Amino acid sequence: MALSDVKVRSAKPEVKACKLTDGDGMVLLAHPNGSKYWRLRYRFGGKEKMLALGKYPEVSLADARARRDEARKLLANGVDPSENKKAFKVEQEQEAITFEMVARDWQASNQKWSASHSARVLKSLEDNLFAAIGKRNIAELKTRDLLVPIKAVESSGRLEVAARLQQRTTAIMRFAVQSGLIDYNPAQEIAGAVATAKRQHRAALELSRIPELLHRIDHYSGRPLTRLALELTLLVFIRSSELCFARWSEVDFETAMWTIPGEREPSEGVKHSQRGSKMRTPHLVPLSRQALGILEKIKSMSGNRELIFVGDHDPRKPMSENTVNKALRVMGYDTKVEVCGHGFRTMACS
Template sequence: MLNDLKIKKLKPTDKVYRVADHSGLCLEIRPAGSKFWRYRYRFHGTAKMLTIGQYPEISLAYARAKTMEYREQLAKDVDPVSFQKNEKKSAIQSHVDTFEAVANEYLETKKNLKSKDWTTLRIRYLKKDIYPAIQNKPIKDVDSLDVKEILDNAIARISSGGIHTGEVKTTLVRQIIGEVMRYAIVTKRITNDPTYALRGYIQRPEVEHAKPVDAADRPYIMFKIDNYNGFQSIKNALKVLIYSMLRSIEIRRGEKRFIDFEEKTWTIPVASRKEIQEGKRNMKKNRTHIVPLSDQVLEIIKKQFELYPDSEYIFPGDNGVSMIGKTTLNMAFKNMGFPHITMHDFRATASTDLYEADFNSDWIELQLAHVKGDKTRASYDHAKWMSGRREMMQTWANMVDGWSSKADQSIIDEYNLFKPKKKPLD
């Protein structure tokens, strides 16, 4: 058996030679003078040998301990050479398959399938809430406790701002982690999704559905829009949103090319795959949607074309060219004194009032773009019911105009008396 004194006395020769210790362990002395621990064994009748490491960096005691490990593996019918190769491969793979690396790979696969907004949203929450906890952790080692800690920290971060309680956005954080995990399962990195156990951990608040605008508010809506100290395009956009039953995204992204003055229609086309990738979806459901235009809407749109000839949008933002911001319309209503009214409430109002006026339910649902079935059937219905829907939209616009007749003149007079006077132009 070897000891450190004997090992130091071993001198190199012009050929490699080995000196046995015991149990298959030996020290290999090479002509250059280096000494390496080697383990010799037989596996299924075949002679094999593997390197443990160089002496003195690898001590005699450590080499003997590793020899015992290899003998235990042989007793279990495991080849130590294959086991060592798999360990190295696993260590390399763990470095390659960190959560961040797999997440980046997942996002890359979606680059040509999803919009830029979709990708940007995920990168934002990955950086803010997910990477600080598991960025460099091998994805196979991420467990439900890791996910729970991320969710707890995310809801604390979001709710600390005082604007949101955090449940909805924290649920999105869990969803993003789950997307990456399921991609890892498909690509055979892992076998289980640790987010599955936490599906009900974050209780989302009840959704506040759109509700019809209160009768007490209706008489003053158009009056306050007219007297709003804001950009004319925003005021006109608000009016058309109310008259047309369109969503705010459809108003914001409405382009002049969608308008046919002869047919008196606003046709929202299907967005191409490239447009969707660039975040240019024209409406919530990516399908053709035709809006018959009332006289009131036509008049406003004609004015917009005259006021903003250089913009591709019907209702540009403050610079007169670019698209209106995402929150601009709702913020305008809040500034007018209607913080309790959202843009979607006007769609609920139109739906309720038109049902009560006994209009065809199919016309109403189609006008709201609540279309079921295939796109071909939807296009057929648009053409089939155009005459009836045109009458319905004109009736709705007249009903909206009728709100103002119920306003309390004393309140309007008081408003006009104290509203800020416009300064004369120099």
């Protein structure tokens, strides 16, 4: 006998769940706690199966019957309604997966990144990509869609930023392929579409002028710690941030090794003091006898401090990254044309 709205509404067993039959395999499963669920019993492929049609009262009697009738139409066409429901759910989930969701998952998956670098990467995506394609379905994005925000950055003259966005977009879409969200990476076709910035080489002296540089350093009349910083840089050829934010705890005099960490403990009130090696992995710098000798001299000046190269006015803060360049200018060098602190590394490659 078919159910009525009154019978459905009043159904509430006292001891155990009961089934109220409506017809064509549809039943109402009523529980003592008041919960009621619509179910459809059917056979497919020689097996008896059960399809959930929804919960009462969210799904009314009329709605449940309509869902039953749709399921029976599928059965008549040789389609299992349970499998059809699963496929529809997967399709809906895929439609809900956006580029921004995948990009954030990709960013979070890069465990080797430092916290500061990870934050910079996310900020770049938020500023340059998410507004244009962040809400787009990851499976629907084509090469031309991915290029739109990158080309906009390129048109503004920020070529290096555009190049990094191209690399990150390719990595995000590759992550989507690896996660089973898409079958093909459309960002592969971006290669070569973005202009590359002309690399500017840092000012560096010709090798024939190095004796002149050494002579000027020897006769530098400024702060002794600055002179020693210049001498040490010429022996180890590290980056300015690696030098200025260096800690005594990184230097092992017994093994003659300086281990620059991927990221340092930040100093309170000092911008970028968390910077370590550029590759964000430990950078091992072997120390020559001469380099150890210079560090021993510096130790007599700042050995009781955490930082090796302490600031001139506040020993709790590091020497400015521009200190070496200022000293070179005092010595008479044009740091834009002749030589700069970073140019020491270029000289090392000669």
